[in-house]
Amino acid sequence: MAKGLTKRSVDYSQWYNELVMKADLAENSAVRGCMVIKPYGYAIWEKMQQQLDKMFKDTGHENAYFPLFIPKSFFSKEADHVEGFAKECAVVTHYRLKNDPDGNGVVVDPDAKLEEELIVRPTSETIIWNTYKNWIQSYRDLPIKCNQWANVVRWEMRTRLFLRTAEFLWQEGHTLMQPSKRHWRKQRP
Incomplete structure (x- = not known):
């Protein structure tokens, strides 16, 4: 156990915050509810992102970005x-x-x-589906396999570094698959 930390069994929330600070991963920002991810913490994010990005691309997903x-x-x-x-x-x-x-x-x-x-x-389905309707003219335009890396903004009342903050890093997939031929025939007029 790291010296000077509250015991996890005594106060889990306090222990977690102290651990993040002591590991020099992040700190609270001057903006209420937001955090600054420090270089070591961001390096961990980059490694996770690189690994996940490779996994998504191996399935045929492509990165895209939609407005926030x-x-x-x-x-x-x-x-x-x-x-x-x-x-x-x-x-x-x-x-x-x-x-x-x-x-x-x-x-x-x-x-x-x-x-x-x-x-x-960010990552609102309302803007994404509004965009997809322009990309899809028939089932032949499917599948669409998009992945988005973004900052997300959500007003959180009780924050905890990396777990719940007002702004955080995020990944979200938006995939549309081609319906089966049987399903497609049923839908035709």
Whole structure:
């Protein structure tokens, strides 16, 4: 057992946080709920990512990237999808800051209001499926095997380094397979 750590059996949460700090993997950020992944911690992430990336590519998956800003109208169409996430999303309403006329730093420029609010939601199926509908004209365009490496933003109330933070590194697959011929025949008019 590392010297100076709380015993895991006494306070697991405290032990875990102390272990991450003592191993010099990460630290809390000036932004509430976020972390800074230190070089040694990031090196571990890179090794995991490299290994997983090879495994995904061996199955025919390709890396792609989708926007992290999702138009609010997309979420409105997918009310069921949003239900579990609605409370933990950040919303972008403006696209510019300006100097505060009173000299107190910067303020949101009221003239820079977006026409439609954007939800900060990386890996949202709403933007991915909106994209896929442009890629698929028939079953012959399938399968689509995409993998995405991204930063995810979720408003977490109780955070723990690497396990639950407001922003974290993530991998997510988005695969569409070709239906069986029997299924396809049933669906045709």
